[in-house]
Amino acid sequence: xxxxxxxxxxxxxxxxxxxxxxxxxxxxGRRPCLVTGSNPARxxxxxxxxxxxxxxxxxxxxxxxxxxxxxxxxxxxxxxHGCDVVIGAGGGSVMxxxxxxxxxxxxxxxxxxxxxxxxxxxxxxxxxxxxxTIPTTAGTGSEVTANGVVLSKAHGVKVSLRxxxxxxxxxxxxxxxxxxxxxxxxAATGMxxxxxxxxxxxxxxxxxxxxxxxxxxxxxAARSLHKACKEGRDIGARTDMALASLFSGIAxxxxxxxxxxxxxxxxxxxxxxxxxxxxxxxLPHVMEVNLRALDSRAQDNRALDAYDEIARIxxxxxxxxxxxxxxxxxxxxxxxxxxxxxxxxxxxSDFPDLARKAAEASSMKGNPVVLTDExxxxxxxxAL
Numbered sequence: 001x002x003x004x005x006x007x008x009x010x011x012x013x014x015x016x017x018x019x020x021x022x023x024x025x026x027x028x029g030r031r032p033c034l035v036t037g038s039n040p041a042r043x044x045x046x047x048x049x050x051x052x053x054x055x056x057x058x059x060x061x062x063x064x065x066x067x068x069x070x071x072x073x074x075x076x077x078x079x080x081h082g083c084d085v086v087i088g089a090g091g092g093s094v095m096x097x098x099x100x101x102x103x104x105x106x107x108x109x110x111x112x113x114x115x116x117x118x119x120x121x122x123x124x125x126x127x128x129x130x131x132x133t134i135p136t137t138a139g140t141g142s143e144v145t146a147n148g149v150v151l152s153k154a155h156g157v158k159v160s161l162r163x164x165x166x167x168x169x170x171x172x173x174x175x176x177x178x179x180x181x182x183x184x185x186x187a188a189t190g191m192x193x194x195x196x197x198x199x200x201x202x203x204x205x206x207x208x209x210x211x212x213x214x215x216x217x218x219x220x221a222a223r224s225l226h227k228a229c230k231e232g233r234d235i236g237a238r239t240d241m242a243l244a245s246l247f248s249g250i251a252x253x254x255x256x257x258x259x260x261x262x263x264x265x266x267x268x269x270x271x272x273x274x275x276x277x278x279x280x281x282x283l284p285h286v287m288e289v290n291l292r293a294l295d296s297r298a299q300d301n302r303a304l305d306a307y308d309e310i311a312r313i314x315x316x317x318x319x320x321x322x323x324x325x326x327x328x329x330x331x332x333x334x335x336x337x338x339x340x341x342x343x344x345x346x347x348x349s350d351f352p353d354l355a356r357k358a359a360e361a362s363s364m365k366g367n368p369v370v371l372t373d374e375x376x377x378x379x380x381x382x383a384l
Contacts, residue, residue: 003207006164007250008133008144008171013243015235017174018134021046021087022053024170028130029085032057033078035098037090037136038064046089058083062090065158065268066097067151072111075104087132088168091189092140092149092275095133099166100148102128111150116162116362118155124163133168136177138228138241139189139276141196141249143171149265157269157357167253175235175242183229187336188276190225190241194329195279196248197221198287199258202306203366210255215313217247222314229336256366259286259358259379266357273344280338284329285382291322293369303368342384351380 012020025032032050034057036043043059050057058081060074078086078101086105088098104111106126112119133143142148147162181189200206201214224240231237263286264278287307294304304322311325312318320328355376358364371379 001207003209003254005207005209005254006146006167007253008168010170011144011173011246012170013173013246015174015176015239017172018046018177021132021134021172022049024132024172025050025085025087026053028132028169029054029083031055031081031083031085033060033081033083033086033101034058035060035062035074035086035088035090035094035101037062037094043089050087057087060101062094062097065093065151065272066100067153068111068115071097071100071150072104075101079105083129085130085132087134089134089136091135091137092142095135095140095142096148096150098131098133099128099142099168100150100161102131103148103161103163103166105129111161114161115150115152115159117159117360118152118157119159124165127165131168132170132172134172134174134177135242135245137181137185137189138178138238138245139192141193141245141247141252143168143173144246144249145253151269155269156266158265160362173242173246175239178238178242179233179235181232183232186229186232187338188274188280189245190221190228190276191280191283191333191336191338192276193241193245193248194218194221194225195260195283196252196257197244198283198310199260199366200248200251200255201310202290202303202368203255203258204368205256205366207255210251213247213251217244217251218310218313220244222316226332226335257363258367259290259364259371262358262361262364262367263354263379265361265363266354267341267346270350270354271344271346273341277338278341280333280336281341281383282379284326284333285379287322287326287329289371289375289379290367290369293371293375298369340384341380346380346384348381351377354380
């Protein structure tokens with residue numbers, strides 16, 4: 001057994017931890033760049049605190065999914081402003097934008113020099129500026145991942161700029177920041193975390209360290225996702241989901257993902273479907289098709305055994321099988337009002353192009369079995 005493992009240099013996890021951010025930033029730089037969501041007023045408290053501890057930050061709002069032009073322009077602004085520390089406070093898109101901005105501030109080539117799939121995929125030649133990530137949702141795990149996902153409008157697909165150097169120097173995870181999340185966002189982001197834990201656990205690149213994190217994360221998500229959606233002020237449920245998200249991010253950064261996320265890149269890029277919604281709509285169908293493919297042609301039973309273990313963890317029954325788990329996930333998606341993908345305009349005429357793009361996606365490389373074109377098309381048909 002051989003594996004590499006990388007994560008944030010420091011992870012701070014506790015209620016109220018966000019209050020420490022100004023002092024942490026002051027120890028890393030003198031002129032911060034604060035990357036926020038589309039409504040920067042929600043982070044005005046942090047901008048004010050940073051101004052008192054360091055200097056007034058350059059505030060860069062992230063509207064919707066970050067695209068290649070927007071992040072490259074933002075990196076230029078931060079460079080011209082003399083920023084020497086980047087802080088990403090928000091959901092996964094915000095933290096992804098912050099990671100890419102921090103990287104492009106010191107790597108000044110065209111962004112397509114560094115992007116996977118649609119670019120040259122060249123390595124970064126200089127380390128990013130210091131980075132602090134603060135999640136305000138519980139789902140993406142982006143606070144500890146080694147990549148930033150960005151939309152290439154020209155190609156109609158989301159792709160990654162990836163390097164272990166992009167992992168945050170400090171990840172501050174404060175469950176209190178998620179207490180005000182509405183149920184729909186809680187459901188979608190929570191299903192993203194659960195999907196990431198499942199895919200990393202069965203991935204061809206899983207290892208004992210990621211497996212341990214996935215086991216713990218799946219148990220917490222199974223116990224608390226429904227409650228976090230229905231009783232949003234329950235700090236215990238919010239803490240469980242913040243941990244599940246954190247563990248999913250560490251796991252995916254070190255073990256890769258699978259077919260759900262292989263599809264999520266082109267679906268999100270072309271149809272602008274929220275990432276967590278895509279994951280939830282696809283997850284049970286990818287599991288079912290994977291199981292059938294593994295059973296019919298796999299050379300070993302590791303992934304099949306892993307799916308059965310997932311079932312026992314999630315359903316909290318030693319008698320459960322993988323098919324029981326699929327039923328459990330379908331029931332949860334129905335209870336959380338996760339829509340089918342046809343709601344967003346997806347139709348059968350889109351399937352061939354989406355299947356081709358999914359097969360080429362970097363996330364697909366971790367899927368426990370290579371799926372045929374027919375199997376990829378079947379997954380899309382089931383998720384409508």
